[in-house]
Amino acid sequence: MDDKIQKKLAQRLASKRRTRRVDQRKSWFWVKQFLLGIFDASLLLLIGVVGYVGYLFYSTPKAELIHRPIAQTSVIYDQSGEHVLYKIHGEENRKVVSHDQISDEIRVATIATEDDSFYSHFGIDPLAILRALRVNFQENDLRQGASTITQQLARNVFLTREKSWKRKILEAVLAIKIETRYSKDEILDFYLNEVPYGSNAYGIQSAAEIYFGKNAADLTLEEATLLAALNKAPTYYSPYGNHADELVVRQGMILRRVEELGLRDQTVVTTARQSDALARVIPFREAIEAPHFVFFVREQLEKLYGREAVEEGGLRVITTLDYDMQKNAERIVREAVAQSGPQHGFHNAALLALNPRSGAIQAMVGSKDFFDERDDGQVNVTIRPRQPGSSFKPIVYATAF
Numbered sequence: 001m002d003d004k005i006q007k008k009l010a011q012r013l014a015s016k017r018r019t020r021r022v023d024q025r026k027s028w029f030w031v032k033q034f035l036l037g038i039f040d041a042s043l044l045l046l047i048g049v050v051g052y053v054g055y056l057f058y059s060t061p062k063a064e065l066i067h068r069p070i071a072q073t074s075v076i077y078d079q080s081g082e083h084v085l086y087k088i089h090g091e092e093n094r095k096v097v098s099h100d101q102i103s104d105e106i107r108v109a110t111i112a113t114e115d116d117s118f119y120s121h122f123g124i125d126p127l128a129i130l131r132a133l134r135v136n137f138q139e140n141d142l143r144q145g146a147s148t149i150t151q152q153l154a155r156n157v158f159l160t161r162e163k164s165w166k167r168k169i170l171e172a173v174l175a176i177k178i179e180t181r182y183s184k185d186e187i188l189d190f191y192l193n194e195v196p197y198g199s200n201a202y203g204i205q206s207a208a209e210i211y212f213g214k215n216a217a218d219l220t221l222e223e224a225t226l227l228a229a230l231n232k233a234p235t236y237y238s239p240y241g242n243h244a245d246e247l248v249v250r251q252g253m254i255l256r257r258v259e260e261l262g263l264r265d266q267t268v269v270t271t272a273r274q275s276d277a278l279a280r281v282i283p284f285r286e287a288i289e290a291p292h293f294v295f296f297v298r299e300q301l302e303k304l305y306g307r308e309a310v311e312e313g314g315l316r317v318i319t320t321l322d323y324d325m326q327k328n329a330e331r332i333v334r335e336a337v338a339q340s341g342p343q344h345g346f347h348n349a350a351l352l353a354l355n356p357r358s359g360a361i362q363a364m365v366g367s368k369d370f371f372d373e374r375d376d377g378q379v380n381v382t383i384r385p386r387q388p389g390s391s392f393k394p395i396v397y398a399t400a401f
Helices: 002-059 104-114 126-139 149-158 165-181 184-194 204-212 221-230 244-260 266-274 291-305 307-312 323-344 389-400
Strands: 074-077 084-088 316-318 351-354 361-365
Touching (some): 074 291, 084 291, 104 149, 149 165, 204 221, 323 361
Parallel strands (some): 074 316
Antiparallel strands (some): 351 361
16 A cells, blocks of 8 residues: 555645646746747837938938028128128127147036037947936936937037937938048037027037137136036026126036046146136127228128128128227217307217228218217218208309309
């Protein structure tokens, strides 16, 4: 009996083991099928994404950055070409400058602020994209970006600021195209000539002129980091606004980042920290010389070339104005009104000086003070229709004799 019982127990145990193995095989089968399903779905998704990106890559236009229309400020000069009388621009006050006309300090500040892996990526930063994707999926919204300098350039030049997945993909595709077409230094120069810095300043040259009254090539590290701090939100961080203290805090963070990345040594950064760049920002004003003459010239230019060409065409206009003669004419008009006005009952005057041989305007003063609204200072009396009176007699006599 004992042998029979043992035999039956052994048979039952063997049966259970066989059943367990079958169950394990069935479980593993379904796990394997599940994993294969995930793999197949991932593969199809990857093929779809690659196909879509490839389609966008070949269907989007060439990322041409050199031969493209870009709004630039037109400048009116006197006859010598040395004195700037006025700068004409629309929304974008920009002057494009070459590589050697840009300070290395603004390059350092920009890389530390916007894209510290700029010289190592190929237009996009995969790790930054993964971090941004995680945040965006968690928030179910496009809260965080991962745009490199190249992607920002692509967006500013070719796209809009619409927040959508399609635009982000296009931005990445165009960034890769730009990277395959231009060197890193060229891309950074394009970027610095493109981005807004507030107060209608587009591009680093206009920003340097408006905020510090100097060329981009002459910017110091403290000035460069202050300008780089503006790029995130130019209106909010404007040194002329109510958040200048936050601008300085942001500048300090950028200087710390410059030091951490080893872009400048500690001594240079410490010197920059101790220097008050905000105190050097010049008051905002729209510089203009010989205003009546300038607007007379602008009107003629717009008749010839159209408003858009004048505001965005980057024209360099050399006029016939004699700068010294203009300054003397302005002084003479002011003195004449002050000395003779009370006696003869007038409070305004004008003066126009022409070259008798060519008829060229060499001085034009339309009123004693262009900015005097009480006396209609912006009215240019020199080109207003007037009764000639006795001033016409010499012409009559010259004709008669």
